[in-house]
Amino acid sequence: MTQHKADLLQGTLDMLILKALSLGPLHGYGVISRIRQMSGEMLDVEQGSLYPALYRIEQRGWVNSKWEVSETGRRAKFYTLTRAGRRQLDEEEAGWDRLVLAIAKMRQAT
Amino acid sequence: MTQHKADLLQGTLDMLILKALSLGPLHGYGVISRIRQMSGEMLDVEQGSLYPALYRIEQRGWVNSKWEVSETGRRAKFYTLTRAGRRQLDEEEAGWDRLVLAIAKMRQAT
């Protein structure tokens, strides 16, 4: 029962979504697979987490959405990172780095 | 305006508390300062987060508590890591490492 999947922590999902969209516009369903692929199959976002998160993120102006047609010919809502979303991603990445550093310090502490 | 404090993420607090107690028994109030010190002043746990967390953690059998007298001569509840708590800490650290790795992969992904 080797555990290779990593559980998400509350607060990281927005960063992951923004990161996925930083590689280019994508529809919601695709964001899930892109995150899975980018993370080397380690991260798995549930639909029930994703769609509400996308809604939140759009409300905050970090992405725009537009109905288009996907690669498979189906209707799909494509999300594009805005300039504010790019800034937000940078901030979240910086915050993540601070936390990782702080916890690394905890680890070494005697 | 350099930002050096790191914000906690939901789910990391238990690990921090267990880690602090892995250096030896301590009362609640002291856990806060030990975490601050171990993290190089980067992590600051609020009392309103700490005490409920300690309660949870004790319910789960990860720590024992005993009323004793602190260095300053006051009554204080001292928490000691149990064997199960040690195991839990190991698991949470492993889980943290997986998440950090997964997000690092996301970062490199093109």
Next chain:
DNA sequence: CTACCATGCCTAATCATTCTAGGTATCATC
């Protein structure tokens, strides 16, 4: 002696975010 600050504990209410567990519809494949 009184005010304040540090030490030490605790709780209630709120908030934010994620997960569970559904539901809908289309299209391809078996």
Next chain:
DNA sequence: GATGATACCTAGAATGATTAGGCATGGTAG
């Protein structure tokens, strides 16, 4: 005709952290 993949969505529960208090003791500054 059933199943599975693609694609969207929501309601409700659970989790956990924060805010904003409260209480008590003891030391120190004024």
